[in-house]
Amino acid sequence: MVDVTAGDGGRGRPDAVVIGGGVIGLTTAVVLAERGMDVRLWSPEDQAETTSAVAGGLVWPYRIEPAAQALDWSVRSFRHFSWLAEQPRSTGVRLLRGRMAGSAPPAAWTALTGTPPRAPLVDMETYLPYLAGRFEAAHGRVERRAARSLHEAAAAAPVVVNCSGLGARELVPDPAMRAVRGQILVVENPGVEEWYVDAGSGASETTYLLPQPYGLILGGTAHEDAEERDPDMATAEAIVRRCAAVRPEVADAKVRAHRVGLRPSRPGVRLESELLSDGRGGESLCVHNYGHGGAGVTVSWGCAVDAARLVGPATGG
Known part of the structure; x- marks a missing residue:
């Protein structure tokens, strides 16, 4: 005992x-x-x-x-x-209010977040x-x-x-345990006040805009078994293009930081x-x-x- x-x-x-x-x-x-x-x-x-x-x-x-x-x-x-x-x-x-594109959440989650969702x-x-x-x-x-x-x-x-x-x-x-590499950017926020996410269905490339007090987060990636911790500039440019397709004003936003993290997947x-x-x-x-x-x-x-x-x-x- x-x-x-x-x-x-x-x-x-x-x-x-x-x-x-x-x-x-x-x-x-x-x-x-x-x-x-x-x-x-x-x-x-x-x-x-x-x-x-x-x-x-x-x-x-x-x-x-x-x-x-x-x-x-x-x-x-x-x-x-x-x-x-x-x-x-x-x-x-x-x-904050926002939009989750591409998939419908479970009913229990919708009951919490409402329509449009507030999370x-x-x-x-x-x-x-x-x-x-x-x-x-x-x-x-x-x-x-x-x-x-x-x-x-x-x-x-x-x-x-x-x-x-x-x-x-x-x-x-x-x-x-497997690493799933995520890369994001932090840019100066040109006025985005609601979050937006389009995660797709198990996609390795996602699109999201998350307004934080210190700037606007643009993302992202989900690359399985990738463990490189340095930001990839081509990936960063692709993230900006995807996000600009949703909110064109972010295309010229000043970049404040590039960040990479390894999600602990199982x-x-x-x-x-x-x-x-x-x-x-x-x-x-x-x-x-x-x-x-x-x-x-x-x-x-x-x-x-x-x-x-x-x-x-x-x-x-």
Whole structure:
């Protein structure tokens, strides 16, 4: 049996270690810490260096399986983001109207977003620091370190939550993990106030315009098994052409930044638990929460709550 007592700092080690400092790891760490656990988050990267920092931030199910479960996670996350949108300056979350072209959303999603849809759009430059601040306020602590193995983390805490994203490919190891390369541009906004997305059907090239406080995001790509992190200028020019076909005024918009991120794709999100040896003759509980593809932000709160439930009584779940 795994011995977990919430808030028991007397043993000299935390109640839980969360591996991964992206939006999935941060959100899960917040949920656990706000439920009374002593949590340490291990990440070798600053928030601004994670794949989550490159995310466009539209809360909408995209490139994630299984679809039915993803919709449930998305609906529950939508409700939390709607609450966060009441504090847009501090959270970076706004509810904006927009248009999703090319495919009809499920009825449960339409019921939430309305027609035309109104969905949360998250400014990741503000949102990730907001999550980190919320984690710190709940007495969580970030440690700048990479997990060399799950067993190393198991030796440090009775609960390990693996939110390592693409890193799970080596850490677990999980050969089902694949990178899906996304490239975007940030340009000066010529006056676009609503979001637009045409994701196609599994297309490697998508078209979207997402107005953020710091500029207009133009996208994008979804290239499977491509891991080049430097922006490709020919790809950037193609993105601008596609977006200009929707809003001609963006054709001459000044480019502020080129960004590339590798989505952590998997045939299905892995959200389940197992027991790990802690190297001391005992066991630690390991909850896996990774493989969210292009919808990490969208499902983050729903998945975090389900991960906390797998942790069990220590979180009140």
